[in-house]
Amino acid sequence: MNTLAASNGIDRAGFARLVEQHQDKLRNFLYRYTRNTQDAEDLTQDTFVKAYRNIHRYDSKYSFSTWLYTIARRTAYNHFRDKKPTEALEYDIAAGADTPDVEAAQEDEKDWVWEAAKKLKPDFREALTLKYVDDLSIEEISRVMGKTQTNVKIILFRARNQLKKLQTIENPRKA
Secondary structure, three states: OHHHHOOOOOOHHHHHHHHHHHHHHHHHHHHHHHOOHHHHHHHHHHHHHHHHHOHHHOOOOOOHHHHHHHHHHHHHHHHOOOOOOOOOOOOOOOOOOOOHHHHHHHHHHHHHHHHHHOOOOHHHHHHHHHHHOOOOOHHHHHHHHOOOHHHHHHHHHHHHHHHHHHHHHHOOOOO
């Protein structure tokens, strides 16, 4: 990644490889904010343009994806600044099951979790998504969300507790 931060310019081929590597996950990340495929694609493109123009600000001691997700998050917030936040947290996580019955049960549980997550505070939903869908570390989540690592851990703890409470209320047999 150090090839990107050349003092006289940018290695376009290197940046193109980074775009190819990150565009699908980034588009999915933005789709969860927008719930609109076209908006997600537009915001993905905007994010990469901003990243390209500001590559000189990237600090290579941190993960490129964390820096990129931070830009994407801010781009999405700026895009919808005047709109009411949307309810967006539906994501298809591939479930590996041995039998169709087990797979169906896992799918039902997964659907319930993400439906229940829609009832949580936006920070809770975002932290859960970054952790369990995008598989980011606590450190990366803290940079993306602009919060301390301790705060992220607290948010995740509270979000999981809220999900457990919702499960107890909505389906006491599974609790």
